[in-house]
Amino acid sequence: MRLLVLVIFLTSCSSGILKFKGDKSIAKNNDFEQKVLIKGDVVKPEDDPELTPSEVATDKKDKTTDTVKAPNSQVTKDTPKEAVDKSASTAKAEPVSAKAVVKPIHQSKVKIKAASAKNKKAVEPVAAPPAPVSTVRQPDVEDAEGFEAGSRRPKSDPFQVGEVVTHSVRYFAAEAGIVNFRVKPYVEVNSKRSYNFLIDLKTSGVFSKFYSVDDQVETFLDYDDLVPYVFKLHLKESKQLKEAQSFFDQKTLKATYWENKYTEKDGQEDKKLEWEILPFSQNAFSGIFYMRIFKWDIGKTYSFRVSDDEKNIIFKGTALKKEKISTDAGEFNAIQIKAQIVSRGMLEQAGDILIWISDDEHKYILRIEAKIKIGTLVSEVTSIRPGKAN
Numbered sequence: 001m002r003l004l005v006l007v008i009f010l011t012s013c014s015s016g017i018l019k020f021k022g023d024k025s026i027a028k029n030n031d032f033e034q035k036v037l038i039k040g041d042v043v044k045p046e047d048d049p050e051l052t053p054s055e056v057a058t059d060k061k062d063k064t065t066d067t068v069k070a071p072n073s074q075v076t077k078d079t080p081k082e083a084v085d086k087s088a089s090t091a092k093a094e095p096v097s098a099k100a101v102v103k104p105i106h107q108s109k110v111k112i113k114a115a116s117a118k119n120k121k122a123v124e125p126v127a128a129p130p131a132p133v134s135t136v137r138q139p140d141v142e143d144a145e146g147f148e149a150g151s152r153r154p155k156s157d158p159f160q161v162g163e164v165v166t167h168s169v170r171y172f173a174a175e176a177g178i179v180n181f182r183v184k185p186y187v188e189v190n191s192k193r194s195y196n197f198l199i200d201l202k203t204s205g206v207f208s209k210f211y212s213v214d215d216q217v218e219t220f221l222d223y224d225d226l227v228p229y230v231f232k233l234h235l236k237e238s239k240q241l242k243e244a245q246s247f248f249d250q251k252t253l254k255a256t257y258w259e260n261k262y263t264e265k266d267g268q269e270d271k272k273l274e275w276e277i278l279p280f281s282q283n284a285f286s287g288i289f290y291m292r293i294f295k296w297d298i299g300k301t302y303s304f305r306v307s308d309d310e311k312n313i314i315f316k317g318t319a320l321k322k323e324k325i326s327t328d329a330g331e332f333n334a335i336q337i338k339a340q341i342v343s344r345g346m347l348e349q350a351g352d353i354l355i356w357i358s359d360d361e362h363k364y365i366l367r368i369e370a371k372i373k374i375g376t377l378v379s380e381v382t383s384i385r386p387g388k389a390n
Helices: 002-010 023-027 030-035 081-090 287-293
Strands: 164-171 174-189 192-203 214-222 228-236 241-249 254-263 267-276 301-308 311-327 330-340 353-358 365-372 375-385
Touching: 030 241, 030 254, 164 365, 174 214, 192 287, 214 287, 287 301, 287 311, 287 353, 311 365, 311 375, 330 365
Parallel strands: none
Antiparallel strands: 164 174, 164 375, 174 192, 192 214, 214 228, 228 241, 241 254, 254 267, 301 311, 311 330, 330 353, 353 365, 365 375
């Protein structure tokens, strides 16, 4: 949702990434590392090379690429044997660290003595009654259609490991940058299986001469409850270097945000924020992925909580209509959504934000169009590389 921040970057006058000899020191955060333990890929990661222009799907007759075409282009993807073999290799479990102590799980053995001659009736074990199952999905601000009764997990998971959706960001009709939305292999955050989402952003073309941006943000969501634990922000820009981490403690409902920044003007600065969050809140970066779990029926408004910068707010989106859109990746059946997003500071919403998602089980983000104080920002898909089915 902070995709709008690109516009602010591009209105500055500078060039080249800022250099700082202590850039490694600002990345170190002992406080964060004491609270959060992120263990490497639960599923062995697939090789993830950078996308090249040849991977952009523009020829509807091309069936040799792994890039997804729009549904109505009628292109099917052949899966080579090598890809199948590679997929099988990824299912191998990660080796256990030598430091880890793994305790085997033992089933309790209950011995029931056979009835003796004196006792004609054998004693039957009495099973405990099943725990009551809630039939209401929480929180009630969110729509429950498309979910199992009382569950936070959708019936159809839109996310596939290895998925990469690439956008070209245009500002005043010129390409300003490239954004990739990635679904990385699962990780464990404090021993909980979690989704691993990554957004990376780079300026391109003439805009790089004015302001260079090479940013990444990772965010991790609990696999079962789809609530975020962490985001990690890495900014390398013309006027600043920044490392930031955020931790949502879902047990205590407390958020902590750490920021270490270096600028030529002010040097190195540190900041720490703490505040209370509402249950099931998304962070500022997880929301763009989280919105894909809903059905988005036309005319219906969907909501979810977002917490950022000591504020607890509500994201609302209304599905306006279905339409076909033409992109560099082909034509797509899409759902147009009008979003109401509350951002902070300079990025306060100045006009409508429209989001187009694919009208299929994946709900890919196809296009974002935002009117802000200094013009209109358009981010549109140029290629989609599918992931592997869960």
